[in-house]
Amino acid sequence: MSSNPTAGPLAGQVVLITGSESGIGRETARAFGRLGAAVVLNGRQAERLEHTRQALAAEGCRVAACVADVTDYAACERLVATAIASFGRLDALVTNASISQRAYFADMQPEVFKQVMDSNVYGSVYPLKAALPHLMASRGSVTFISSISALNGMPSGSAYCAGKAALANLAHTLRLELAEAGVHFGVVHIGFTQNDPDKRVLDAAGQPVPIAHRPPRWQKSQAEVAAIIVKHVQRRRRRTVISALGRLILVVHSLLPRLGDWVVLTSQRRMRNFYE
Numbered sequence: 001m002s003s004n005p006t007a008g009p010l011a012g013q014v015v016l017i018t019g020s021e022s023g024i025g026r027e028t029a030r031a032f033g034r035l036g037a038a039v040v041l042n043g044r045q046a047e048r049l050e051h052t053r054q055a056l057a058a059e060g061c062r063v064a065a066c067v068a069d070v071t072d073y074a075a076c077e078r079l080v081a082t083a084i085a086s087f088g089r090l091d092a093l094v095t096n097a098s099i100s101q102r103a104y105f106a107d108m109q110p111e112v113f114k115q116v117m118d119s120n121v122y123g124s125v126y127p128l129k130a131a132l133p134h135l136m137a138s139r140g141s142v143t144f145i146s147s148i149s150a151l152n153g154m155p156s157g158s159a160y161c162a163g164k165a166a167l168a169n170l171a172h173t174l175r176l177e178l179a180e181a182g183v184h185f186g187v188v189h190i191g192f193t194q195n196d197p198d199k200r201v202l203d204a205a206g207q208p209v210p211i212a213h214r215p216p217r218w219q220k221s222q223a224e225v226a227a228i229i230v231k232h233v234q235r236r237r238r239r240t241v242i243s244a245l246g247r248l249i250l251v252v253h254s255l256l257p258r259l260g261d262w263v264v265l266t267s268q269r270r271m272r273n274f275y276e
Contacts, residue, residue, distance in 0.1 A: 098160075136181050144185075
């Protein structure tokens with residue numbers, strides 16, 4: 001870490017990261033800040049967001065924060081306005097905020113499915129829509145945080161997988177529509193990652209529950225994932241798939257889809273706590 005983050009290789013750049021009061025978003029903000037970028041934090045819990053802002057500021061990062069629900073377009077306009085008022089420009093947007101689930105489709109209440117979908121789709125669309133004029137002015141970068149579960153689907157994750165998969169098609173479409181604008185659109189498919197102890201997802205009735213079991217040996221640290229996201233943005237990549245498991249899923253899904261389904265169904269029978 002540089003003793004003077006504002007003199008790092010990203011000095012002068014401004015990065016807005018949604019869902020950055022905790023978890024992967026927080027560590028991604030820290031990683032950008034340590035490279036000299038000014039970072040704009042976002043979350044829905046004011047106390048936690050302020051704690052993160054103070055922690056990054058104490059490390060020497062240039063940081064601002066805005067409480068905003070990214071499924072509310074007016075709130076996203078306020079979020080982007082905070083970035084511009086604080087730092088005068090916007091160079092990169094990372095849409096990390098989302099809600100996950102732990103529920104089979106047949107059991108889910110329709111409003112819960114919608115809540116998960118809204119967080120993953122409109123939670124990326126609304127911040128981007130508000131930020132796009134500034135990103136076009138800076139010929140900046142947009143990165144949607146997706147999941148390896150979007151590559152092949154995952155039982156007990158229907159709305160989450162559908163929402164994350166939609167982001168890849170959205171990025172592709174925007175590359176075509178805005179090919180002359182000079183804006184980078186990329187997707188990062190995140191694999192199994194260590195979570196904050198209080199991380200929760202929604203069950204079929206919309207109640208918060210712990211995430212399903214994930215073998216520790218399969219998990220990357222939040223800092224490792226954050227470093228990969230930063231490199232993805234710096235290199236303006238179209239797609240980054242994190243972890244060997246994620247890359248294997250991509251290959252099998254593309255070349256041998258029936259084999260991929262057989263593996264998932266077999267694991268569902270033998271490792272029920274992985275899904276339930």
